Amino acid sequence: MERGKQKRLEARGWRVGSVGTFLKLSPEEVALVEMKVNLSQSLRARREARGLSQLALAKQLRSSQSRVAKMEAADRTVSIDLLIRGLVILGAKPRDIARALGRETGAAA
Amino acid sequence: MERGKQKRLEARGWRVGSVGTFLKLSPEEVALVEMKVNLSQSLRARREARGLSQLALAKQLRSSQSRVAKMEAADRTVSIDLLIRGLVILGAKPRDIARALGRETGAAA
DNA sequence: TGCAGGCATGTCATTCTTGACATATAGTAT
DNA sequence: ATACTATATGTCAAGAATGACATGCCTGCA
Numbered sequence: 001m002e003r004g005k006q007k008r009l010e011a012r013g014w015r016v017g018s019v020g021t022f023l024k025l026s027p028e029e030v031a032l033v034e035m036k037v038n039l040s041q042s043l044r045a046r047r048e049a050r051g052l053s054q055l056a057l058a059k060q061l062r063s064s065q066s067r068v069a070k071m072e073a074a075d076r077t078v079s080i081d082l083l084i085r086g087l088v089i090l091g092a093k094p095r096d097i098a099r100a101l102g103r104e105t106g107a108a109a
Numbered sequence: 110m111e112r113g114k115q116k117r118l119e120a121r122g123w124r125v126g127s128v129g130t131f132l133k134l135s136p137e138e139v140a141l142v143e144m145k146v147n148l149s150q151s152l153r154a155r156r157e158a159r160g161l162s163q164l165a166l167a168k169q170l171r172s173s174q175s176r177v178a179k180m181e182a183a184d185r186t187v188s189i190d191l192l193i194r195g196l197v198i199l200g201a202k203p204r205d206i207a208r209a210l211g212r213e214t215g216a217a218a
Numbered sequence: 219t220g221c222a223g224g225c226a227t228g229t230c231a232t233t234c235t236t237g238a239c240a241t242a243t244a245g246t247a248t
Numbered sequence: 249a250t251a252c253t254a255t256a257t258g259t260c261a262a263g264a265a266t267g268a269c270a271t272g273c274c275t276g277c278a
Contacts, residue, residue, distance in 0.1 A: 008243070014251065028194070028197045029180060031197050031202070031203060032193070032194065032197065034203065035193070035206070036201050039202075053223080053224060053225085054225065054226095055223090055224075055225095057123065058267095061275080062267085063267060063268090064225075064266090064268055064269080064272050065224085065225075065226095065268095066225090066227075066228090066267085066269080067266070067268090068225095069224095069225060069226050069227075070226085070227080072225090072226095073226075075227090077264085077265065077266080078265080078266090079188060079189075079190050079235095079264090079265060079266090080188075080189055080190045080193060081188050081189045081190055081239090082265080082266080084141070084144070084189060085137070086143065087262090088137045088141065089137060090139050092119040093140070093211075094140060094143065094144050094147075094210055094211045095211040095260075097144070097207075097210060097211070098206075098208065098210040098211030099205035099207065099211075101203055101206055101207040102201075102203045102206070102207030102208075134258075136239090143238080162243080162253080162254060162255085162274080163254070163255065163256095164253090164254080164255095167237095171237085172236075172237060172238090173237055173238055173239080174238090174239085174254085175239080175240095175255090175256075175257075176236070176237065176238090176260090177255095178254095178256050178257075179254060179256085181255090181256095182257090183258075184257090186234085186235065186236085187235080187236090188234090188235065188236090188265095191235080204277095
């Protein structure tokens, strides 16, 4: 596993010595979580690239600053739908979203 | 717009002479709908490639045959999350999902 | 020091999504 | 015709996601 991602996951309470191995996370669930983390990072990167605050983005999304924070934290209460909506509002095209989703994460055996 | 997709959209009530142009669909909404359609097609293709019935897939998903039908129809009551979960269960890797999402659709001016 | 802006996190009522069920249609075989 | 299988579509109670709000933590700055 790529080191930066490991720290980010750990920071949110995921045990990473062996991502899902450690606490009963099926491979499917792991894949979903990693996709969410990738999308959330892409969201933050795009927002910052535009010099927007979370509040400013929230307004465009008709949401709230707190939810944007959760989106960027890949909180378990945010759906992939919402993350994708956020990215689209930040100008991401399906192709960009695809790139974010599929980021090579390196397979930890 | 690619012809096959146009017919599929029309079949579910979308006016396509100008996708979102015709009835107040923002560009963002159009992008979202197209991504959903792409995912749903990929889902059906994968399911059929494995020779599974909708019912068989539904069981793996712990869902119902009717919901799988709606997923494949890109029904507005199915979330992107659910579509992605379905694809993952059918063995799609993030990379595969990314490819499905970003399928070139051809820009109708 | 106090104050403001940006971000994180918990809670909660409202809204949306989901699985389950009923029912319909079409194809195939007996 | 009857029966069976696969798929499509509507409805709805239960559960999940959402937006809004409160509040706390920093950092910078007057």
